[in-house]
Amino acid sequence: MAERPEDLNLPNAVITRIIKDTLPEGVAVAKEARSAIAKAASVFVLYATSTSNSIAQKNKKKTVSAQDVLNAMKEMEFEKFTGPLEESLEVHKKSQQSKKDEKEAKAKAKKAKETEKGDGAEDEGEKNDGDGEQNDGEKETEEETPMDTAMETETQENGGHL
Structure with missing residues (x-):
């Protein structure tokens, strides 16, 4: 108070x-x-x-x-204020939704870019010879968790240091 x-x-x-x-x-x-x-x-x-x-x-x-x-x-x-207030509220909600959608689109684009970047690095490694076994130079691909992505981003932003 x-x-x-x-x-x-x-x-x-x-x-x-x-x-x-x-x-x-x-x-x-x-x-x-x-x-x-x-x-x-x-x-x-x-x-x-x-x-x-x-x-x-x-x-x-x-x-x-x-x-x-x-x-x-x-x-x-103050009933005469309710109409303009409802209109302003609607505009505000639409604005917030637009911002949210834009943020989600940026996040998807960033994730897609990181995925493409990661795929390109894997292609440079040794290829599987088709016998179903993994070559010494290959690693099993793991699904990246949000924590992995966050740590990777943090490392990149800090010049390779956590």
């Missing part, structure tokens, strides 16, 4: 940027007005958070969800 009431205020730089982005070009806002807006925004955020938390607790949950916040807006009689 915050030790001082000032700890609960939103950062002035954020408030100033929001004001600047919202108002038309050339509109000046007095310092006292910025301070009042910052205080009002902080009170609103605390009220919304408290109401959302109460709703979560009523549902026997310890974590406040997006649905709890949307329900809090209705309970606080």
Whole structure:
């Protein structure tokens, strides 16, 4: 919990940027007005958070969800905010999914590249003469575990040292 009431205020730089982005070009806002807006925004955020938390607790949950916040807006009689909030939530979810998909694609590409690199090194070794026995220079191929891959990557990044 915050030790001082000032700890609960939103950062002035954020408030100033929001004001600047919202108002038309050339509109000046007095310092006292910025301070009042910052205080009002902080009170609103605390009220919304408290109401959302109460709703979560009523549902026997310890974590406040997006649905709890949307329900809090209705309970606080700010229904007109629920539409834009739901749209923003949808955009956020899509953005997070895109980031996740992109990360997975990069990981797959990296793994495929490492697999190709590993296959090329094995081809340079001695070949099996077809009698079903393993030549002295051949090694049995083992499936690489994630730990092996992580250690290999760590070794490569540190110039051959773990």
